[in-house]
Structures are given as C-alpha cells and as structure tokens.
Amino acid sequence: MPKKYHIDIKPTPLNVKLIPKFKITRGENCINCGKCTKVCIYEAHKRSEQDIRKIADPYMVACRNCFRCIQECPRGALAKGLEPDFQALGGAYWKPDMFLSIWKQAEDGKVPVSGAGYRGPFTGPGFDGMWTDMSEIVRPTRDGIHGREYISTAVELGRKLNHLEFDGSGALVSKIFNVVDVPLPIVFDIPASDLLTSNVKNAMVTAAEALGSFAIFPSAEISPDMQRHMQHIIPLMTPDSIGANTALIQSARVIALEYSGALLENFAAVRRSVRNISSALVIVRINAATGVEDTIVQLTKAGVEIIHIAADYCGMEVQGERYIKDVIRAVHLRLIDERMRDEISIIASGGIGMAEHVPKALLCGADLTAIGLPLLIALGAFVYQQPARKIVMPEGIEKIPVGIARQRIVNLMGAWHSQLLEVMGAMGIREARRLRGETGRAIFFDEIDRETFGKLFQKQESANV
Amino acid sequence: MKPDSVIIKPMPSRFKHQVPKYKVTRSDACINCGMCANSCPYGVHERIEGHNKMRPPIDYKCIGYECRKNDEFYCVYRCPRKALSLSLNPMYDALGDCRWTSDMIVATWIMAETGYPPERTDLGYHIGNSGGGFDKLRLKFPDNPPLVEREEISTAIRLNRRDDGRAEVVISTPVYGGGMSFGSVSLATMLSKARNATIWNTFTCTGEGGYPEMLHPYDDHVITQVATGLFGVREETIQRVKIVEFKYAQGAKPGLGGHLLGEKNTESVARMREAVKGTPLFSPFPFHSVYSIEDHKKHIDWIKEMNPRALVSVKVSTPNDVDMVAVGSYYAGAHIIHIDGGYGGTGAAPDIAKKNIAMPIEYAIPKVHNFLRDEGARDVVTLIASGGIRTAHDLAKAICLGADGAVIGTAEMVALECVRCGNCESGRGCARGIASTDSELADLFDDQWATQRLTNLYHAWNVQLVDILQRMGMKSVTELVGRTDLLEHVDYS
Structure with a gap:
C-alpha cells in the first residue's frame, strides 16, 4: 500500500484580535458579589486583577452562551446581546459564524464538533440547497468495508483517455497525456492584492508545498524568494506574457492562462509556445458567466486540458445569475453530452468557504476546487460584503512568522481534509475522483421538495378543481 | 388522554432569572x-x-x-x-436560532413549568424560522368538524402490529424519549426521563452506554439500545425490557460513528461501558457484522431468541433509499421502524454532518410511509419519526405525513432548561448540568424536579394534540396518520 497521505496539524494560536460573538455588559447595580465568577465554567467572569474587590470586564472570547451568569446574577445586573462588530462581519454569504469556524480550525486543525442539532436554515441558495447522501447500513451494494484510512482524496489535473489503443502486436499506440496528482481536491487561488505581505505569500506557498498541492499566483506577484517553491506554484498570466515569463514556466509543473476570446482562436499556437519552454500543464482560467459551458466545450475541442471556472467571492457568476454549484453542474453535464468530460479537468472556485463546499462542488461535477478567502480568514482577516467587498488584514500581520501563518493554513486544510473523509466515509465512496458528478450521492433541495411536497400539495389542488 | 398516573404540578425554573423577551x-x-x-x-x-x-x-x-x-x-x-x-x-x-427560536425555547420552558401551553399570546412557538419543512407546513382544520368531546379523544398508539404473540405494547401518548446514553447525559437526566416515561405510560431509551441500575424499577418503560459499539449490551439487559432498539445510524451524524470524548468517560461511565476511564470511546459505523438484510435479520432473530416477549425497533437515518431500508427491516422482523432525520439532535457531532448528510425528516416520512403502504406492510409495522420534532404541532404534522408517532430528544432537554448552546461535548460538559457527568455540574438539579418538568411538558403537548384532534373532529390520533390532505404547504398550496 502506498504511503498514506497525512497532514501534520499542530495547535497554533494567532496573536491578533478576533471578534467574540456575544457581548455581556455589567450594569451599575452589580454588587461585585462574585456569583458570576462561580457559576461560569468557562472563566469568562473573573475578579479584577488590579482590584479584587471588583469583577473584571467579562472575557467574551471565552463565553459559550450558556446564560448561567445572566440567570443567576442575584441583582439581574448582567445584560447580554450579540456583539454588533461580530454581526457586521462578512455578509449574506460569508456568514459571521463561518469566521468563528475557520478561526478555530486554523487554530487546532480539528473537525468542528458541537452538541445539539443543526441550527441553521432548512435550505438556502447555492451549496446550501443540497445535501450529501449516505450509504445506509443494510445496503449490500456499498463500496465495501473500509475505515477512513482507506479513503483517498487524491485527484488528477490533466487530460485522460477514454480508452487505450493497441496495435496488432499489442503495443500501445495511444499517447498518454501528462497528468499531475494533487493529494487533496483543493488548490489555493491567491488574487493580486496589496494586502498580502511577503510573509503571508510565503506562508501560502510553503503551506501548499507542505500539503503537496498548489498555489495559483499572478506571475507578477511571485517574488524571487518564492521561486524556490515553483513546483507548488501555478503562475497565472495572460497569453501575451508567456515570453516574458519563460523562467517561471521553465520551473513550473502547471501554469494558468487568463481566458480571452483570442485564446479560443489561437490556443494551439499558444500551447505550442508553452511546450517549447517546458512540459508544464496549462490551465485556462475563465470567469463563470452565462453561456460559459459553450465556451468550455469549444476550449476543450481546441485542446485545453484544464479549465478553471472562477465565480465571484460569493459563488455567483461574474456575469449572470447562477451560483457556482449550478454552473459546475451545467458544465459537467454539457461535457458529458459532448462525450468529452474526461478530456478535461475542471477546477471550480468562488465562494468555497467551508469544508462541505468541497465535496458538494465535486458532486456537482468539478474535479477540484480552489480557495482564497478562507486562507486569509485563517490568518485573522476580516471580510465585509457591505457596502462592497472589503478585506481587512489584522494589525501586525506582517510580523507574524511565516511558520505560524503556514501552520494555520495547514491546520485549516487538515480540518477540511478530515471533514472530506467523514463525508466520503458516510457516502461509502473511497476515492475523491469518484465523487465527480456523482449526483446519486447528492440530494438537491429543488428536486426533493418538488417531488415530495410539490406532488403532495399541488396534486390536491388540481384534484379539488 | 392522560393516564391517571400523570399529576400536573407547577415546577418553576431552577434559576433566579429567566431570559427576558x-x-x-x-x-x-x-x-x-x-x-x-x-x-x-x-x-x-x-x-x-x-x-x-x-x-x-x-x-x-x-x-x-x-x-x-x-x-x-x-x-x-x-x-x-x-x-x-x-x-x-x-x-x-442571543437565545435560540432559526430552528429552535427563542420563542419556542421560552414556550417550552413555560410548558415544563406549568404543564400547559403558554397563556401568553406573544410567543410564536408552533413554527420555527428555518424556512422549510415543518416550518412551511400548516395544519388545515375543517370548517365543520364532527363534534367530539375532549374526553372521547384517544392519543394512544399500539407499537406491536405484527400479531406475532409478542407483548401488546400500547403507549398513552404518541411520543417517547430518544436514546441518550449515560455518559452523554447525567444520571438525574436519565432517571427523570425513565420516571416520566413510566408516569406517561410510554418509553425512554438508554442510548448506547449501558443500563444503569437506577433504571431497573422502570424496566417496562425503557428501551435498551444495541448500537454498533455494543457498549453495555448484555443478555441480562436485553431480557429486562419490552423493546430493544437496533441503532444503525443517527440523523445528526448519519454514516458516522458515535464518539464519547475522553473527558466524559468518567469512572462511573467507564464501569458501565466496561471500558477504561478517560479514553475516548468510539462506536464504529456501520455494524461490522451487518452488510445485508439477511445479516440484519440474523441480529433481530438473535434478540428475539434471547427475549421472546420483546419488540424490536430499528433506528435508521434518512438517506435517499431509506424507504428500501424500512421495508427491509420490516421483512427482517422489526416491529418499529424509527427513522431519524438529518436535522436531528445530538450530544456531539461534526458540524459538517449535522448540516449536510442525509435528508430532513419531513421528506423521509412520506417516502417511507408510501413505500410501506405500496408493499402492503404499512399496517403491520409502527413508523416512528424523529429528528427535528420540536413542538406538538411538528408532531401532528409528522403524523399527517405518515408517521404513527415521534421520538423527541431536544424538547426534553429544553424542558430541563437547556438553552441549546451546543457545548454538551466540551470540557466538563453541559454548563447547565443536563448533559454532564461532572461531579459538580451533574448535581445542579435533582430528578424529582426534572421528572415533573418532563411530565408537564408531555402534558402540554398532549393537550395541544387533543386540541388539534378535536378541531379535526377525530376521536383517535390513529385517524390522523397519513392525512396529508389536512396539511398545506406555504409554497405549493
């Protein structure tokens, strides 16, 4: 058996200011009796160190919302509410609770576990409108008995053949394409930004290296000290700048080109010019937009081997109304109709913010996903959707050692990897490659709701007529 | 109708203050x-x-x-x-969420305190705010229902419909308590659940964690669970009870095993489970000896052999093919099919599983009900639903969708003043003493207080269920089963 893929997690606190979810204020009628310090099992209430006659301001990061201090304060002197700064985080897509979850995963690298049932909405737009299925115990067609140690999360980038051809003497005549293995279906997608200090960029790259994955960086962002890690960097460039980036392409295993209408016309020539420099695989990065599936079919016919479909940071088409989930499904099904699905790998990005989004994107038809914002959030970044996208890196981020920042990203990916294993284990699927387009293991809200309640309640109406 | 053993007594909160609206x-x-x-x-x-x-x-x-x-x-x-x-x-x-709204939690507290639905009219507790499932279904009351007196209305259901010579078990209200193991909840919690089940002539379930001696006086109202870790399962415990439940999966974490963190595996828990104190205990997934209906039947036969009077319940979660599983379980000899929906409660589960794996119970009930009916097996098996039944109205809706009754867990915990903070699993456990075996926290309330709170809650639910039946003009809750014509859906109707 090949060596098992393992992600080294290590508890790594980050010394920056994070925002607690709740706020407790102590009224003037507090008599400093200390009851709250006794009933709180999380030590959110303590006596003041300066003056032990007084109770210190509540340490809200520790508060777990058990309400005991509120209910047991003899004077009813404590008031509680949601912290407005916390509620202001993110927005409709990047919900404040996602930040808490990412912070915690980046700190301990573990699967978030909690008590009580699910507390969110029944369904929602995008990925929230689907569930993953599980394989029931007594079904004889399961994928076999296996623990999570037998589940592989590896996927491949590149073109695969539908079948092999041999000549009369049994010699292989098919040309086998070069593919690159990625041990988990996640690559990093780092946008150009003034916010990214060199330690952060180095942390992203070295984390990608530690994970055996890749970080996509605009070629201009790749500083000389990062070039030592080119095996794990995918330089992103326009087709015009291939010549200017010869050095990068020479040392890269995979490069990415921005899509333009012209690329569709002259892809063969562009591909040749890359091949003249190195054997690197080429990704074409295209924005998710109305009709993108047509363009992708044409690109595939033109010989593109990997497509990166990028939605906006909330998982919406850059032009159009669809969520990335629906774009991936449309592209995947279209490629199947055209009988060319295996000729191309699909990377999906935009709005991948929680571990669950990865298997869901794969079930919809992607081969792998790309993420950016969760990595920044792992490093303490605040993201705001309103009035427009704004990212605020924590104060002093430039002083965080690369090792700490890297470990937090590795931790986050370790937690996501474990969660992917959990979901795949429940599905009874042992290879991430087999998740692709496996909608038999997905339950879509629109479909099941119509099938169940639509049938039940619309039928009745027509029967009454 | 409540059994004579049910006596309603006000049982106020154990805290000085309530959470103010x-x-x-x-x-x-x-x-x-x-x-x-x-x-x-x-x-x-x-x-x-x-x-x-x-x-x-x-x-x-x-x-x-x-x-x-x-x-x-x-x-x-x-x-x-x-x-x-x-x-x-x-x-x-800061209290509650869109599934269990703050109004719903406060209303449940009031029911547990008084034994009746709240008199206040400012609490919207019949539906939550989740935007789907039960929260979009409404009961449709006929304009001129037949006149039925409250005293004529029966809320009892039969659990054994196989006519196989085994115990005729009838419960007085179509609800029983979900499995919570000793270790995941305190002894006072467990004991109060059993005492209430006895008072209400219904059941509670041990969960997978053994059968504490303190439950012996309530044997006839305890379901003992056989789950994948087989913790605490002995011939003696199987023979003690009227119902044995096979737990294949749990709605909150379908396809995943159970996990008791090392911190919660205290001396007494370890003894009960025959394990080593302080080590994390895993229940694997799936049953490593069940890979077919035939294997499953073998297990059911084994239980039936060991206890010739016992009924067998099979608890499964709700994947796409839950209907097939239900029918398979029936053919394997189960008396009760208990389906636990994806949004169900838990003492600890990965967040990703709670939100994402398997379907909500609202879809699974009609799927299983219809499939069993088409197979001609619906009348000889009892269908119990759980996983997101928060209120008496949810219960009525679940029955209209095709269930015979329901299992509740979180609602019982809320009656004991759970605030659903979700920290049952961490450190010393529940800060409010419900789901903790910590020596100090587990003593925050006694089982008398807790028993009365549960009895009151069950009563308040029963009162509401009787109200609903009366407004429907029905004399028995069994008439409500599968009556989807008495429901409407906000999006479709």
Whole structure:
C-alpha cells in the first residue's frame, strides 16, 4: 500500500484580535458579589486583577452562551446581546459564524464538533440547497468495508483517455497525456492584492508545498524568494506574457492562462509556445458567466486540458445569475453530452468557504476546487460584503512568522481534509475522483421538495378543481 | 388522554432569572413615586421604602406589548412622568436560532413549568424560522368538524402490529424519549426521563452506554439500545425490557460513528461501558457484522431468541433509499421502524454532518410511509419519526405525513432548561448540568424536579394534540396518520 497521505496539524494560536460573538455588559447595580465568577465554567467572569474587590470586564472570547451568569446574577445586573462588530462581519454569504469556524480550525486543525442539532436554515441558495447522501447500513451494494484510512482524496489535473489503443502486436499506440496528482481536491487561488505581505505569500506557498498541492499566483506577484517553491506554484498570466515569463514556466509543473476570446482562436499556437519552454500543464482560467459551458466545450475541442471556472467571492457568476454549484453542474453535464468530460479537468472556485463546499462542488461535477478567502480568514482577516467587498488584514500581520501563518493554513486544510473523509466515509465512496458528478450521492433541495411536497400539495389542488 | 398516573404540578425554573423577551427602560425622569410598583401585577417594578431610587426593572417578568390593553396598570401609560418605555430585549437575540427560536425555547420552558401551553399570546412557538419543512407546513382544520368531546379523544398508539404473540405494547401518548446514553447525559437526566416515561405510560431509551441500575424499577418503560459499539449490551439487559432498539445510524451524524470524548468517560461511565476511564470511546459505523438484510435479520432473530416477549425497533437515518431500508427491516422482523432525520439532535457531532448528510425528516416520512403502504406492510409495522420534532404541532404534522408517532430528544432537554448552546461535548460538559457527568455540574438539579418538568411538558403537548384532534373532529390520533390532505404547504398550496 502506498504511503498514506497525512497532514501534520499542530495547535497554533494567532496573536491578533478576533471578534467574540456575544457581548455581556455589567450594569451599575452589580454588587461585585462574585456569583458570576462561580457559576461560569468557562472563566469568562473573573475578579479584577488590579482590584479584587471588583469583577473584571467579562472575557467574551471565552463565553459559550450558556446564560448561567445572566440567570443567576442575584441583582439581574448582567445584560447580554450579540456583539454588533461580530454581526457586521462578512455578509449574506460569508456568514459571521463561518469566521468563528475557520478561526478555530486554523487554530487546532480539528473537525468542528458541537452538541445539539443543526441550527441553521432548512435550505438556502447555492451549496446550501443540497445535501450529501449516505450509504445506509443494510445496503449490500456499498463500496465495501473500509475505515477512513482507506479513503483517498487524491485527484488528477490533466487530460485522460477514454480508452487505450493497441496495435496488432499489442503495443500501445495511444499517447498518454501528462497528468499531475494533487493529494487533496483543493488548490489555493491567491488574487493580486496589496494586502498580502511577503510573509503571508510565503506562508501560502510553503503551506501548499507542505500539503503537496498548489498555489495559483499572478506571475507578477511571485517574488524571487518564492521561486524556490515553483513546483507548488501555478503562475497565472495572460497569453501575451508567456515570453516574458519563460523562467517561471521553465520551473513550473502547471501554469494558468487568463481566458480571452483570442485564446479560443489561437490556443494551439499558444500551447505550442508553452511546450517549447517546458512540459508544464496549462490551465485556462475563465470567469463563470452565462453561456460559459459553450465556451468550455469549444476550449476543450481546441485542446485545453484544464479549465478553471472562477465565480465571484460569493459563488455567483461574474456575469449572470447562477451560483457556482449550478454552473459546475451545467458544465459537467454539457461535457458529458459532448462525450468529452474526461478530456478535461475542471477546477471550480468562488465562494468555497467551508469544508462541505468541497465535496458538494465535486458532486456537482468539478474535479477540484480552489480557495482564497478562507486562507486569509485563517490568518485573522476580516471580510465585509457591505457596502462592497472589503478585506481587512489584522494589525501586525506582517510580523507574524511565516511558520505560524503556514501552520494555520495547514491546520485549516487538515480540518477540511478530515471533514472530506467523514463525508466520503458516510457516502461509502473511497476515492475523491469518484465523487465527480456523482449526483446519486447528492440530494438537491429543488428536486426533493418538488417531488415530495410539490406532488403532495399541488396534486390536491388540481384534484379539488 | 392522560393516564391517571400523570399529576400536573407547577415546577418553576431552577434559576433566579429567566431570559427576558422585553426590556423595560426607566429614564432619569423617574421620581421614585412607586406608581409602577404598585400597579404592575407581574412584579416588574420594585420600590424599597427608604431607598431614593427605584430598583432596576426585572425585565423577564414583563409580558410585553400585549400589556397595552391593561389600561389600569400598563406602566408605560400609567407613569406620571412618562419615564418608562418598553422595547425588545437584545438578550433575546442571543437565545435560540432559526430552528429552535427563542420563542419556542421560552414556550417550552413555560410548558415544563406549568404543564400547559403558554397563556401568553406573544410567543410564536408552533413554527420555527428555518424556512422549510415543518416550518412551511400548516395544519388545515375543517370548517365543520364532527363534534367530539375532549374526553372521547384517544392519543394512544399500539407499537406491536405484527400479531406475532409478542407483548401488546400500547403507549398513552404518541411520543417517547430518544436514546441518550449515560455518559452523554447525567444520571438525574436519565432517571427523570425513565420516571416520566413510566408516569406517561410510554418509553425512554438508554442510548448506547449501558443500563444503569437506577433504571431497573422502570424496566417496562425503557428501551435498551444495541448500537454498533455494543457498549453495555448484555443478555441480562436485553431480557429486562419490552423493546430493544437496533441503532444503525443517527440523523445528526448519519454514516458516522458515535464518539464519547475522553473527558466524559468518567469512572462511573467507564464501569458501565466496561471500558477504561478517560479514553475516548468510539462506536464504529456501520455494524461490522451487518452488510445485508439477511445479516440484519440474523441480529433481530438473535434478540428475539434471547427475549421472546420483546419488540424490536430499528433506528435508521434518512438517506435517499431509506424507504428500501424500512421495508427491509420490516421483512427482517422489526416491529418499529424509527427513522431519524438529518436535522436531528445530538450530544456531539461534526458540524459538517449535522448540516449536510442525509435528508430532513419531513421528506423521509412520506417516502417511507408510501413505500410501506405500496408493499402492503404499512399496517403491520409502527413508523416512528424523529429528528427535528420540536413542538406538538411538528408532531401532528409528522403524523399527517405518515408517521404513527415521534421520538423527541431536544424538547426534553429544553424542558430541563437547556438553552441549546451546543457545548454538551466540551470540557466538563453541559454548563447547565443536563448533559454532564461532572461531579459538580451533574448535581445542579435533582430528578424529582426534572421528572415533573418532563411530565408537564408531555402534558402540554398532549393537550395541544387533543386540541388539534378535536378541531379535526377525530376521536383517535390513529385517524390522523397519513392525512396529508389536512396539511398545506406555504409554497405549493
């Protein structure tokens, strides 16, 4: 058996200011009796160190919302509410609770576990409108008995053949394409930004290296000290700048080109010019937009081997109304109709913010996903959707050692990897490659709701007529 | 109808304060005249003779805006200096979530305290705010139902419909308590669940963690669970009970095993489970000896052999093919099919599993009900639903969708003053002493208090269920089963 893929997690606190979810204020009628310090099992209430006659301001990061201090304060002197700064985080897509979850995963690298049932909405737009299925115990067609140690999360980038051809003497005549293995279906997608200090960029790259994955960086962002890690960097460039980036392409295993209408016309020539420099695989990065599936079919016919479909940071088409989930499904099904699905790998990005989004994107038809914002959030970044996208890196981020920042990203990916294993284990699927387009293991809200309640309640109406 | 053993007694909160919905604000214009204190019958205002200022208002006692109609004492109107104002309390936002809204939690507390649905009209507790499933279904009451007296209405259901010579088990209300193991909850919690089940002539379930001796007096109302880790399963425990439950999966974490963190595996828990103290205990997934209906049948036969009177319940979660599984379980010999939906409760589960794996119970019930009916097996098996049944109205809706009854877990915990903070699993466990075996926390309440709270809750639910049946013109809850024509859906109807 090949060596098992393992992600080294290590508890790594980050010394920056994070925002607690709740706020407790102590009224003037507090008599400093200390009851709250006794009933709180999380030590959110303590006596003041300066003056032990007084109770210190509540340490809200520790508060777990058990309400005991509120209910047991003899004077009813404590008031509680949601912290407005916390509620202001993110927005409709990047919900404040996602930040808490990412912070915690980046700190301990573990699967978030909690008590009580699910507390969110029944369904929602995008990925929230689907569930993953599980394989029931007594079904004889399961994928076999296996623990999570037998589940592989590896996927491949590149073109695969539908079948092999041999000549009369049994010699292989098919040309086998070069593919690159990625041990988990996640690559990093780092946008150009003034916010990214060199330690952060180095942390992203070295984390990608530690994970055996890749970080996509605009070629201009790749500083000389990062070039030592080119095996794990995918330089992103326009087709015009291939010549200017010869050095990068020479040392890269995979490069990415921005899509333009012209690329569709002259892809063969562009591909040749890359091949003249190195054997690197080429990704074409295209924005998710109305009709993108047509363009992708044409690109595939033109010989593109990997497509990166990028939605906006909330998982919406850059032009159009669809969520990335629906774009991936449309592209995947279209490629199947055209009988060319295996000729191309699909990377999906935009709005991948929680571990669950990865298997869901794969079930919809992607081969792998790309993420950016969760990595920044792992490093303490605040993201705001309103009035427009704004990212605020924590104060002093430039002083965080690369090792700490890297470990937090590795931790986050370790937690996501474990969660992917959990979901795949429940599905009874042992290879991430087999998740692709496996909608038999997905339950879509629109479909099941119509099938169940639509049938039940619309039928009745027509029967009454 | 409640059994004679049910006696309703008010059982107030164990805490000094409740979580207030409203906030009464007193401005500096107050002259400490005491008018409010003299007029408010709820005790919101306190004036102490000799103090030069009124005490701060006790918000949680205030009944809110509906007090406006009380011209003679509504403090905001009565205050001569207009120093009082009323607003929603931000504290309320920190309680609850869109599935278990703050109103629902507070209403459940009131039911557990009084034994009746709240008299207050400002609590929207019949539906939650999740935007789907039960929260979009509404009961449709006929305009002129046949006249039925409350006393004529039966809420009893039979659990054994196989006519196989095994125990005829009838429960007085179509609800029983979900499996919670010793270790995941305190002994007082477990004991109160069993005592209440006895009082209500229904059941509670041990979960997978052994059968504490303290439950022996309640044997006839305890379901013992055989789950994948086989913790605490012995011939003796199987023979003790009237119902044995095979737990294949749990709605909150379908396809995943159970996990008791090392911290919660205390001395007494370890002894019960025959394990080593302090080590994390895993129940694997799936049953490593069951890979087909035939294997499954073998296990059921084994239980039946060991206890010739016992009924067998099979608890499964809700994947796409849950209907096939249900029919398979029936053919394997199960008396009760218990389906646990994806949004069900838990003492600890990965967040990713709770939200994402398997379908909500609202879809699974009609799927299984219809499939069993088409197979001709519906009348010989009892279908029990769980996983997100929060209120008596959810219960009625689940029955209309095709279930015979329901299992509840979270609602019982809320009756014991759970706030659903979700920290059952961490460190010393539940801060409120419900789901903890920590020596100090587990002593926060006694089982007498807890038993009465549960009995009151079950009563309040039963009262509401009887109300619903009366408005439907039905004499038995069994008439409600599968009556989807008595439901409407906000999006479709």
